[in-house]
Structures are given as C-alpha cells and as structure tokens.
Amino acid sequence: MSLLNYFKRTKPNTARLAKERLQILVAHERSARNQPSYLPELQKELMAVIKKYVQVNQDDISINYESDDDQETLELNIVLPEHD
Amino acid sequence: MARIIVVTSGKGGVGKTTTSAAIAMGLAKKGHKTAVIDFDVGLRNLDLILGCERRVVYDFVNVINDEATLNQALIKDKRCDKLFVLPASQTRDKDALTVEGVGKVLNELKKTFKYIVCDSPAGIERGAHLAMYFADDAFVVTNPEVSSVRDSDRMLGILSSKSQRAEKAETPIKEYLLLTRYNPARVKLGEMLSVDDVQDILSLHLLGVIPESQAVLNASNSGTPVILDDASDAGQAYADIVDRYLGEDTPHRFIDEEKKGLFGRLFRS
Numbered sequence: 001m002s003l004l005n006y007f008k009r010t011k012p013n014t015a016r017l018a019k020e021r022l023q024i025l026v027a028h029e030r031s032a033r034n035q036p037s038y039l040p041e042l043q044k045e046l047m048a049v050i051k052k053y054v055q056v057n058q059d060d061i062s063i064n065y066e067s068d069d070d071q072e073t074l075e076l077n078i079v080l081p082e083h084d
Numbered sequence: 085m086a087r088i089i090v091v092t093s094g095k096g097g098v099g100k101t102t103t104s105a106a107i108a109m110g111l112a113k114k115g116h117k118t119a120v121i122d123f124d125v126g127l128r129n130l131d132l133i134l135g136c137e138r139r140v141v142y143d144f145v146n147v148i149n150d151e152a153t154l155n156q157a158l159i160k161d162k163r164c165d166k167l168f169v170l171p172a173s174q175t176r177d178k179d180a181l182t183v184e185g186v187g188k189v190l191n192e193l194k195k196t197f198k199y200i201v202c203d204s205p206a207g208i209e210r211g212a213h214l215a216m217y218f219a220d221d222a223f224v225v226t227n228p229e230v231s232s233v234r235d236s237d238r239m240l241g242i243l244s245s246k247s248q249r250a251e252k253a254e255t256p257i258k259e260y261l262l263l264t265r266y267n268p269a270r271v272k273l274g275e276m277l278s279v280d281d282v283q284d285i286l287s288l289h290l291l292g293v294i295p296e297s298q299a300v301l302n303a304s305n306s307g308t309p310v311i312l313d314d315a316s317d318a319g320q321a322y323a324d325i326v327d328r329y330l331g332e333d334t335p336h337r338f339i340d341e342e343k344k345g346l347f348g349r350l351f352r353s
Contacts, residue, residue: 013274018230019281026237026285033241 035065046076055081086194089201090219090257092243094235096206098227099264102300103322104203105133106311107223110326112167113311116198119158121189122172123215124205125180131171134161135307145173148185154192163312168197178210186214208242217248221258221329224288227265228277233285236261240286261288262325265296268341279339292325294318295338 043063050056060079066072091104101122108120121144122130131137136159142152147170154170161167170189173180193200204215216222222243226236243257244250250257263279270276279293299316303309311326313319317338327334 015271015274015277015281018277019285022230022233022277022285025234029234029237030241033245 034067039063039065050078054078086197087199087220088190088194088218089199089221089223090204090216091201091223091225092204092212092216092239093206093225093232094208094212094239095227095232098225098232099262099294099300100206100225101130101133101203102304102310103223103225103262103264103294104130104201105309106319106322107326107329108199108201109134109161109164109167109309110311110322111199111201111330112161112164114326114330115166117166117168117196118199118201119168119170119193119197120201120203121170121215122203123181123211124172124203125178125211126172126174126176127205128172128174130203131159131169132307133304134169134309136161136169136171137307140171143171143173144189145175145177145180147189148180148182154189181210181214183214183217187218190218208238213242213246216243216257217246219243219247219257220249221260223260223262223291224286225262225264226282226286228263228267228271228279228282230277233277233282237286240288259288260291260329261286262291262294264294266293266338267296268339272341290336291328292321293336293338294321294325 047061062077064075091100093100104120108118112118122128131140139159142157146152147154147157158168158170202215205211224236226232247257267276271278295317297318299313299318300310303313310318311322321338324334
C-alpha cells in the first residue's frame with residue numbers, strides 16, 4: 001500500500017447510514033401507529049366473509065390505510081383466484 | 085400551579101435516573117419545592133444516585149396502600165431543603181402501582197410542590213406507563229445511537245396516545261429532547277449521529293445536550309447529583325437545561341468539539 005493510498009483511505013461514515021436507516025424505520029413505524037386500531041380485526045372479519053364465497057389466501061387480501069390533512073382512505077385489495 | 089415532569093426514554097441505560105436526579109436538584113436549587121419519584125418498582129436506584137439510600141424507611145407503594153403517610157415516606161435532601169425524594173418499592177409485585185394510587189399520591193403532592201419529577205423505568209410496561217400518564221411535560225432522554233432513537237420515537241407515540249391528557253383530549257404533553265452521552269469528536273468523524281440528525285428524525289424541541297463525561301460516573305459513585313459538580317461539563321449542561329426549562333434563553337453548549345489550546349492539551353490530558 002502506497003503512502004498516497006494511506007491518506008486517500010477514508011473511513012465509512014456510519015452516522016449517515018444510521019440516519020438513513022432510522023428515517024425509513026421511523027416513518028414506517030409512525031404510519032403503522034396512526035392506523036385505526038380496528039384495522040387488524042376488520043381484516044380478519046373481511047377475510048372470513050370473502051372466504052365464504054371465494055377461495056383466497058391471507059396474502060391475497062391487503063388493507064391499506066392512508067391519511068393526510070383533509071381525508072382518510074381505506075383501500076381494500078383482493079386478488080381473486082384465476083379461473084382454469 | 086404544580087407541574088408534573090416525566091423523564092422517559094423507552095430504552096434502558098440512557099441516563100433517565102441521572103437526569104431525574106440532576107434536574108430535580110437543579111429546580112430545587114432555583115428555589116422551587118420539588119419532589120422526585122422513582123417509578124422503577126422492584127429496581128429502586130434513584131435513592132442511590134441521590135445518596136439517600138440509607139435513609140429509606142417507607143416507599144411509594146407504602147403510601148399508595150396507606151401503610152405510611154406521604155410525609156413519612158418523603159426523604160428531605162440534606163444538601164437542599166427544597167428537594168424531596170419518594171423512593172420506589174422493592175416489591176416484586178408487578179401490580180403494586182395502580183392508576184388510582186399514583187393519581188392519589190400525585191394530587192397530594194401537587195398541593196405543596198411546584199415540580200414533581202417522575203423517573204420512569206425503562207420499557208413500556210406498567211411502571212413506565214404510569215410514570216408518564218399524569219405528566220404535563222416529558223423529557224425524552226436519548227443517546228445518539230440507533231436503538232435509543234427508535235425507542236424514543238416509540239415513546240413519543242405512547243405519550244401522544246396513552247396519557248391522561250391524550251385520553252381527555254386536553255392540550256398534549258409538552259415534549260422535550262435531552263440528548264445524552266454526546267461525543268462531538270465522534271460526530272465530527274462521522275461515527276455518531278449529530279444533534280441535527282436526531283432532531284431531524286424525532287422533530288422534538290431540544291432542551292439540551294449532555295456530553296459524554298467522566299463526571300457522571302464520579303457523581304453516581306458518590307451519590308451526588310452531577311448538577312452539583314458545577315465545574316464539570318455534564319453538571320453545567322444540566323444547569324443550562326434547568327435554566328432553559330424555566331424559560332431562560334441560554335445558548336446551547338457542548339455541541340461542538342472543545343478547542344484545546346496548548347495549555348489545555350498539557351494539563352487536561
């Protein structure tokens with residue numbers, strides 16, 4: 001290793017990495033925190049109703065809750081099985 | 085009007101008890117009658133940090149259960165006659181603290197005290213919940229370290245949804261950030277989150293930065309709140325925090341690396 005390389009070598013900035021990881025994590029956890037508390041229960045009951053009529057898996061149903069200043073959106077997405 | 089301050093963090097070992105002892109002593113030294121309560125049932129330690137461990141006769145749970153009066157349980161500090169300590173019980177009964185019991189004791193204290201400092205245990209269990217439940221102000225103690233920042237954010241969520249103020253839809257608890265064990269040299273090297281980084285993530289009002297300091301261990305070794313070591317950096321940082329909390333416009337210190345002159349290098353290691 002040449003002397004030049006020794007001076008060029010910089011330590012990785014782990015603080016920046018920490019900040020990036022935290023910003024993503026905290027944003028995710030905050031959005032989960034602000035969801036209405038009935039959401040998991042609603043998902044379970046919807047699942048039961050849908051299963052009565054169509055054969056779907058847990059993964060085929062997704063419920064998304066989003067809110068901004070003036071409106072709240074509850075998005076329900078069901079992937080129906082393909083017909084053979 | 086009395087104010088209830090909770091010193092909280094979620095994560096353990098970040099400096100809640102050190103902070104509780106320091107700010108309670110600081111407020112008392114400013115002439116405000118202050119009570120500091122240890123909510124860590126089963127793991128009493130505030131008495132040790134304040135140096136009154138051999139004077140504990142009755143505790144918080146005794147008062148809740150009417151086995152002792154508040155005046156019997158409160159320990160008057162020997163260095164400052166405005167400071168009183170209510171020690172935690174060493175019982176292993178997890179349900180020793182109740183909302184009603186804690187509320188009763190706090191209401192009694194509010195009649196004669198100006199500030200009531202609640203030293204929260206780590207975690208989000210009963211003790212931590214009750215420590216923050218009745219609070220007016222929250223001091224969120226955070227280390228510049230990923231797990232501590234995450235847990236502080238979790239605690240902010242709990243403060244804004246599970247406190248009495250939240251349940252009654254009153255003015256929310258005032259939340260303040262206290263960044264402890266800060267090492268400006270490591271921040272400069274990119275090895276530690278900076279004050280700005282932590283504030284960007286938590287969006288909290290910064291009450292003060294406590295530098296990583298040898299004075300803190302020395303203070304706990306001797307049972308003296310570090311704020312009484314007014315020659316030390318940590319002691320001065322806590323004194324600034326008390327001033328800012330009381331509304332003084334004290335500029336922030338200990339955020340940037342101290343520039344040591346030749347004499348500083350020679351004599352201060």
